[in-house]
Amino acid sequence: MNPSPEPSAREPLYAQIAQRLEVEIETGVLQPGQRVGSERSLSQRFNVNRQTIRGALEVLTLRGMLHKQPGVGAVVCPPRLERGASEFFHFTDRTHQQGQRPGAKVLSIETVKPSPQLQADLDLATASMVQRIRRVRTLDQVPVLLETFEISDDLVPGLRRFDLERRSFYEVLRTEFDLWVDHSDQSLEAVALNKDEGQLLGLKAGAPAMLERRRSFSRDGRPIESGTDLYRGDRVRFMTTSATIALDLVGHIRDGSLPQPLSLDGPAQTFDS
Amino acid sequence: MNPSPEPSAREPLYAQIAQRLEVEIETGVLQPGQRVGSERSLSQRFNVNRQTIRGALEVLTLRGMLHKQPGVGAVVCPPRLERGASEFFHFTDRTHQQGQRPGAKVLSIETVKPSPQLQADLDLATASMVQRIRRVRTLDQVPVLLETFEISDDLVPGLRRFDLERRSFYEVLRTEFDLWVDHSDQSLEAVALNKDEGQLLGLKAGAPAMLERRRSFSRDGRPIESGTDLYRGDRVRFMTTSATIALDLVGHIRDGSLPQPLSLDGPAQTFDS
């Protein structure tokens, strides 16, 4: 493989090879269970060094498309849920794929004094204020998600100017403020909606919902944004591959920025039958 | 660094170096934000090739402990939630860490004919039966989790013999049947408990719960086990780092192996205010 056979924007060799192999897998030229060929034979086929092939295969292995075994070879894996899922979930992108019309309604944009917890979470200077944005997201006019973002006022001066009903929040952060979200910590809980939340989501109080708490970080680990999202339980399912999920067990976990839930849970009965 | 300075069970050099650097980070010798040193200087310090250092740094980078930037160097990242979380969640392990006493009660072990869906999910031969195990997991006597496993009868002959009240299911699969779970696809939904489920979990009907559906696979991609777990919403929180989570939007998603939910959701109101 020549250094630059096509005018491809100077993609590294190993990435080009990984992409070609990926195409062969996606198109079915290479079937699940089938060997991709040994590293040595591939290095001859593509006329590159074996280490370069190893780089290409490593890419595909990390994406879960290949499975390597010493003494045997590299085998194509059957497709998994959400292959190559180091990307972020974006509501708008996802929903477009499924042919549903997404919408958003901004409920409020407030400048508020952060709680001590939030101050610590966002690593704020003592005097900093935060912007709190609340939105309702809809699909085909049906409300599905109640969002609350909190972000340091210093990071997003003049945030109110921008159209958060038509644009993705992360897209605005990237484009207008050069804030690139790299990764995030998240937690998921099942909760019951209170009356207000239910009204906003088109459900009765007490209906089950998924509560997501999130903190987003830039590449160098500085916190960018903190969020609390409520998803309708009857319209949303979270999917994940290869359990990177951990469990947290606590007494009472719902507090702070959202109103208290209805007390649907009875007294803590013991279980013995 | 000599090939084997200590009698360490012939761990690769790059892994040994990664571990030593990890210790320096964990103990605070290297602080978050601090540089670990250039690859070239580290290769002198440890007296190994630069590529070997790159291998060590790659390990730590993939674990989210380091952040590398061309032209700058490798910097120690602030600790994230669930660092190095390519491991699986195990109820027993997790709970031990938090000093709570886990318990389990087997409700039933049945040999049943699989539904067509399950037959496809587990890639079963046409005549195969499945074992269905239902357990309640408790913490300090409080029921927290209602589990349902389904696994091909062929894979686990004589499963009933083993003590599933005191042993982890996956541990039994490994030890007794040489079945090693490598990865799994999972989905999470918020649902309302019905009367039976509520009784088993010590809650009223209608209380929110987290429904996890799961399929576990061996390294070569063959399905091992299918599971449906119900977690008490008021006792459990799922945590994850770096969104590998995707969203699935559907009309009605609860079906099949578990009873129907209460009809808490009202008529599908449109949202316009």
Next chain:
DNA sequence: CCCGTAGAGTGGTACGTACCACTCATCCGA
């Protein structure tokens, strides 16, 4: 006919070299 062994082939590790694009601090000239 069966079983164990030899050998070819595989991925994993480790060494070495070379060059590139990029960052950043320093220095020099306007």
Next chain:
DNA sequence: TCGGATGAGTGGTACGTACCACTCTACGGG
């Protein structure tokens, strides 16, 4: 004093070589 050029230093890529442990197969002896 300011601003742009420069160069040392960084990680990224790509080549090459060598050896190891492991797997699988094919052959040959019992």
